[in-house]
Amino acid sequence: MKEKLKEHIEKLIPLTEDEFTFILSHFSIEKYKKNDFLIQQGENVNYCYYVVSGLLKLVFNDKDGKQHIVSFAMEDWWESDFSAYFMQTKAKMSLQCIENTIVFSISLKNYQKLSTELPKMGSFFLKKSNLGHIASQNRILSFLTSNAKERYEQLLKQYPLLFQRVPKTLLASYLGVSRETLSRLSS
Amino acid sequence: MKEKLKEHIEKLIPLTEDEFTFILSHFSIEKYKKNDFLIQQGENVNYCYYVVSGLLKLVFNDKDGKQHIVSFAMEDWWESDFSAYFMQTKAKMSLQCIENTIVFSISLKNYQKLSTELPKMGSFFLKKSNLGHIASQNRILSFLTSNAKERYEQLLKQYPLLFQRVPKTLLASYLGVSRETLSRLSS
DNA sequence: TCATAATTGTGATGTTTGTCACACTCGAAC
DNA sequence: GTTCGAGTGTGACAAACATCACAATTATGA
Numbered sequence: 001m002k003e004k005l006k007e008h009i010e011k012l013i014p015l016t017e018d019e020f021t022f023i024l025s026h027f028s029i030e031k032y033k034k035n036d037f038l039i040q041q042g043e044n045v046n047y048c049y050y051v052v053s054g055l056l057k058l059v060f061n062d063k064d065g066k067q068h069i070v071s072f073a074m075e076d077w078w079e080s081d082f083s084a085y086f087m088q089t090k091a092k093m094s095l096q097c098i099e100n101t102i103v104f105s106i107s108l109k110n111y112q113k114l115s116t117e118l119p120k121m122g123s124f125f126l127k128k129s130n131l132g133h134i135a136s137q138n139r140i141l142s143f144l145t146s147n148a149k150e151r152y153e154q155l156l157k158q159y160p161l162l163f164q165r166v167p168k169t170l171l172a173s174y175l176g177v178s179r180e181t182l183s184r185l186s187s
Numbered sequence: 188m189k190e191k192l193k194e195h196i197e198k199l200i201p202l203t204e205d206e207f208t209f210i211l212s213h214f215s216i217e218k219y220k221k222n223d224f225l226i227q228q229g230e231n232v233n234y235c236y237y238v239v240s241g242l243l244k245l246v247f248n249d250k251d252g253k254q255h256i257v258s259f260a261m262e263d264w265w266e267s268d269f270s271a272y273f274m275q276t277k278a279k280m281s282l283q284c285i286e287n288t289i290v291f292s293i294s295l296k297n298y299q300k301l302s303t304e305l306p307k308m309g310s311f312f313l314k315k316s317n318l319g320h321i322a323s324q325n326r327i328l329s330f331l332t333s334n335a336k337e338r339y340e341q342l343l344k345q346y347p348l349l350f351q352r353v354p355k356t357l358l359a360s361y362l363g364v365s366r367e368t369l370s371r372l373s374s
Numbered sequence: 375t376c377a378t379a380a381t382t383g384t385g386a387t388g389t390t391t392g393t394c395a396c397a398c399t400c401g402a403a404c
Numbered sequence: 405g406t407t408c409g410a411g412t413g414t415g416a417c418a419a420a421c422a423t424c425a426c427a428a429t430t431a432t433g434a
Contacts, residue, residue, distance in 0.1 A: 126313045129313060137270070
């Protein structure tokens with residue numbers, strides 16, 4: 001598991017053993033079971049998570065009780081309610097397990113400490129954040145340019161694995177359509 | 188104009204005069220007129236921009252000739268086709284002036300140089316990137332949870348100034364609705 | 375194994391939104 | 405002042421999508 005994190009960081013930034021040991025000391029490892037919450041809407045957000053294995057959903061529950069999936073977090077993804085994490089406010093979204101999941105967690109203090117004491121990690125987090133921003137913009141573009149069917153096909157192409165791992169209802173609430181419409185699209 | 192950039196950075200990170208002089212040496216100032224392009228879809232993206240004054244649109248033109256506005260960039264905003272900028276690929280979107288506009292521009296080399304040589308700026312860019320990511324996620328949430336009318340009202344509330352500065356057609360292509368629908372919503 | 379819940383497909387119907395067509399206003403350029 | 409084009413509003417109709425209802429199938433746990 002340590003190796004997974006190390007290899008992940010080294011895809012962007014080469015590390016010495018000592019540096020990785022230092023990095024690792026800022027993280028905790030945590031295990032969760034299906035349906036467990038890592039973050040609960042309305043509560044404090046103390047950690048940002050790196051997913052070693054399993055699958056999470058970042059989800060917003062509206063006043064009508066509908067759930068809207070902002071993001072799935074799979075292996076190798078970094079996830080949190082970033083707004084609440086960085087600004088130290090209450091969570092607007094929940095982060096919940098779709099499968100049993102293992103993560104590395106890092107507190108905001110350790111995130112900031114690591115960024116400044118090891119500039120390499122600052123630049124790693126910067127790159128990750130930029131990639132996250134780009135991914136979100138692509139998702140926005142997908143809403144602007146494509147109808148439900150096209151968005152469905154884009155998702156199918158981008159994450160074919162997802163279709164065997166999560167119920168269609170969740171895919172629908174990620175795509176922003178009703179589960180009935182999604183069902184009709186796939187036939 | 189220099190003062191504007193300085194004050195902007197100092198909202199997040201305090202600076203000495205020497206530091207700011209060093210920072211400024213990595214930027215160029217540029218002036219554009221209404222309808223000028225800072226970035227052209229399909230071409231290289233050499234700069235990221237800080238908007239001193241004026242107004243820009245980050246826009247994707249699809250194969251049917253329709254334009255989709257990913258973002259407006261107003262005073263104090265940082266904008267570029269970040270994907271093309273960071274990954275050194277061709278621009279997927281254009282960045283074009285809605286009004287006469289003054290910007291500071293920074294090349295990717297200088298962005299990286301500044302981030303590493305002045306760690307404060309690395310942490311400034313990291314914070315800005317995180318804020319950009321958060322803003323994009325909020326926009327996604329708005330698409331997931333709200334219909335055209337609600338998105339319209341959210342925009343009205345968030346950027347009331349925009350409604351006097353840009354034609355409704357552009358607002359419509361930001362909201363992801365036809366201009367006719369937007370027209371009917373406001374009455 | 376059985377009972378129960380979760381997931382999925384599909385028809386009927388209503389609402390939302392897009393598209394096409396046309397008219398009107400207003401400001402800029404000549 | 406006239407002309408032109410961009411911006412805007414609105415009616416009529418079509419397409420996309422949501423909602424409600426119900427049946428069928430597939431996990432899942434005691």
